[in-house]
Amino acid sequence: MALIEIRNLKIHYPIRSGFWNRVTDHVLAVDGVNFDIEEGETYGLIGESGSGKSTIGKAIVGLEPVTSGQIIYKGKDITKAKNRKALQYNKDVQMIFQDSLSSLNPRKRIEDIIAEPIRNFQRLSATEERKRVQELLDIVGMPSDALYKYPHEFSGGQRQRIGVARAVATNPKLIVADEPVSALDLSVQAQVLNFMKRIQEQYNISYLFISHDLGVVKHMCRAMAIMHRGRFVEIGTREDIYTDPKHIYTKRLLAAIPEVKPGDRDAHVAHRKAIEKEFTEEENRYYDKNGRVYDLQRVSDTHQAALPELADGGEA
Ligand SMILES: Nc1ncnc2c1ncn2[C@@H]1O[C@H](COP(=O)(O)OP(=O)(O)OP(=O)(O)O)[C@@H](O)[C@H]1O
Numbered sequence: 661m662a663l664i665e666i667r668n669l670k671i672h673y674p675i676r677s678g679f680w681n682r683v684t685d686h687v688l689a690v691d692g693v694n695f696d697i698e699e700g701e702t703y704g705l706i707g708e709s710g711s712g713k714s715t716i717g718k719a720i721v722g723l724e725p726v727t728s729g730q731i732i733y734k735g736k737d738i739t740k741a742k743n744r745k746a747l748q749y750n751k752d753v754q755m756i757f758q759d760s761l762s763s764l765n766p767r768k769r770i771e772d773i774i775a776e777p778i779r780n781f782q783r784l785s786a787t788e789e790r791k792r793v794q795e796l797l798d799i800v801g802m803p804s805d806a807l808y809k810y811p812h813e814f815s816g817g818q819r820q821r822i823g824v825a826r827a828v829a830t831n832p833k834l835i836v837a838d839e840p841v842s843a844l845d846l847s848v849q850a851q852v853l854n855f856m857k858r859i860q861e862q863y864n865i866s867y868l869f870i871s872h873d874l875g876v877v878k879h880m881c882r883a884m885a886i887m888h889r890g891r892f893v894e895i896g897t898r899e900d901i902y903t904d905p906k907h908i909y910t911k912r913l914l915a916a917i918p919e920v921k922p923g924d925r926d927a928h929v930a931h932r933k934a935i936e937k938e939f940t941e942e943e944n945r946y947y948d949k950n951g952r953v954y955d956l957q958r959v960s961d962t963h964q965a966a967l968p969e970l971a972d973g974g975e976a
């Protein structure tokens with residue numbers, strides 16, 4: 661059974677304009693998405709800037725009011741604040757942010773930063789609390805003298821570890837990780853991803869892993885959704901997406917992953933050019949006349965893609 665189910669989620673922001681500041685239109689930041697996050701697994705959410713990824717993440721942790729749709733956790737719709745409270749949802753679901761410098765309070769010491777979520781949900785003595793914080797620092801591979809330091813005294817990779825320690829502090833079931841490694845260089849990315857995986861196995865945590873880069877999520881996610889313009893263009897298992905992409909937008913994201921093996925580079929460049937050509941010639945076919953992503957169609961039991969109806973364009 662899924663840990664959390666997202667049903668027809670929509671988040672629309674009003675656009676106000678004119679002298680009366682009336683609502684004249686809406687940004688359809690998220691416009692009808694459905695997916696499940698399984699227990700102990702990582703679900704990937706991938707798409708370009710502005711596609712609506714963070715908005716979904718924030719709605720799941722309860723930071724963003726939804727326009728319509730449901731987020732079902734333990735049988736209850738947690739888009740309603742009273743259900744979040746009844747389930748202690750804010751303890752079970754935590755978030756890690758992309759920009760660790762602005763998400764960690766610069767005036768607080770690491771000890772207080774990590775202890776804060778614990779204080780919200782548990783009454784521990786000062787000694788117990790310090791022991792727990794030290795334990796958490798140890799889990800993310802940080803020395804215990806980090807306790808007394810401030811966020812600016814650490815590197816980006818170390819701060820991301822501290823962010824993870826804070827997210828793990830309440831023994832959550834789900835962590836929404838919004839671009840957790842995008843600001844880090846490649847070798848540090850790998851380290852952070854590795855210990856996120858290790859923690860997942862140890863504590864059976866689920867992740868919603870948000871990224872704009874299909875290269876980064878490849879080894880993290882068993883299932884994933886590719887997002888564009890507030891809608892899902894394709895969902896499937898890792899194999900479905902990486903070996904058999906159906907939507908031109910997915911193909912393009914895949915072609916953008918750099919090829920590291922020198923011998924394969926020429927073939928990769930040729931492939932990328934072919935995809936670009938297909939994209940310029942055929943892009944319109946993959947979106948309706950208003951530029952909207954089509955509804956998802958079944959490709960297989962695990963795989964769906966937003967392809968036009970066969971009637972108006974044939975096999976995609
Ligand atoms: N509070 C808000 N009011 C109005 N529009 C908003 C608000 N928050 C987000 N948006 C708009 O909603 C859309 C989706 O934003 P979102 O932050 O979810 O994108 P994203 O996929 O996370 O992008 P990025 O990769 O840059 O973080 C964007 O067009 C954005 O401008």
Ligand SMILES: [Mg+2]
Pocket residue numbers: 713714715838
């Ligand atoms: Mg974002």
